[in-house]
Amino acid sequence: MAHAKRSDVDSASLKASEDKPIKVxxxxxxxxxxxxxxxxxxxxxxxxxxxxxHKLMDGRLAISGIAVGAAMFALLWDYLHPFPESRPVLILCVNSYFILMGLLTLYTTFLEKGIFLVxxxxxxxxxxxxxxxxxxxxxxxxxxxxxxxxxxxxxxxxxxxxxxxxxxxxxxxxxxxxxxxxxxxxxxxxxxxxxxxxxxxx
Known part of the structure; x- marks a missing residue:
């Protein structure tokens, strides 16, 4: 009796998992x-x-990514140039973070508007x-x-x-x-x- 190919078994298992009823x-x-x-x-x-x-979601991820990048840069800069030398950069990064969070709020409120599918x-x-x-x-x-x-x-x-x-x-x-x-x-x-x-x- 011939054995089924592994790829066929895997695809059948995947199909079965996709067809499995959603339970919450x-x-x-x-x-x-x-x-x-x-x-x-x-x-x-x-x-x-x-x-x-995914363009609508990508916009949100881009804003979030830049905000996180600003926070990470602030941490790195403070590590390399301990406070108070890092103060101007920290102020700039913190302000940038809050501005970006404000933009993210506006983006989700007026552009996404609860849209989960495009x-x-x-x-x-x-x-x-x-x-x-x-x-x-x-x-x-x-x-x-x-x-x-x-x-x-x-x-x-x-x-x-x-x-x-x-x-x-x-x-x-x-x-x-x-x-x-x-x-x-x-x-x-x-x-x-x-x-x-x-x-x-x-």
Whole structure:
């Protein structure tokens, strides 16, 4: 009897782990929200075959990285040039750090706006501009209502359309805290289809 190739076994194990139902503590709002957000990402990247863009996240990481770099430089400079000789550099680095933290707050508040997914719908022929999908969500503390907001920006007309829904998380989690993806995914697809229908009408 022929033995299965190791690569085949590994890929089968990986597929099984990916298909394994997501289980969370249903009393942990952050874990529940993250599980639903990940399910939205899965629908857009696996079902609709869109390409996830990380530019929005990269901007936040860049600001954070520069801020951490300023703090690390201050520590290094103070080590090489002990206080009070390092005082001017320390003041500059500390001020830079707080300014960057302020910029990060503005960035997350006015640019990210709770967006956890930016997906690009590329034209297969490469002729028309890319369409952009954005998804954001909210789940208030001690609340069971999950609010999903999706926007679609037409690459040709540059016009944006929006759709949203709000439902109790009990609709998609069983008593053990397992996410029922087969019940949640149609809700996401419904929003997706409504925005595409609006596109065809115009």
């Amino acid at each position: 503590d249903k009393w942990d709002g952050s874990a529940v929200k993250n599980a639903l957000d990940d399910a939205v990402k899965k629908a857009f990247t696996e079902k609709f075959k869109y390409v996830e863009s 997906a690009i719908d590329r034209d297969p022929a490469g002729v028309d501009p890319d369409h952009t999908w954005k998804a954001s969500s909210s789940l208030k503390r001690f609340d069971d209502m999950y609010h999903l907001f999706i926007s679609f920006t037409d690459g040709v007309t540059n016009k944006t359309r929006e759709a949203e829904f709000e439902k109790s998380i009990s609709c998609w989690f069983d008593t053990n805290g397992t996410l029922l993806y087969d019940l949640f995914e149609p809700e996401v697809s419904k929003l997706h289809s409504s925005l595409l229908s609006d596109k065809k009408k115009k």
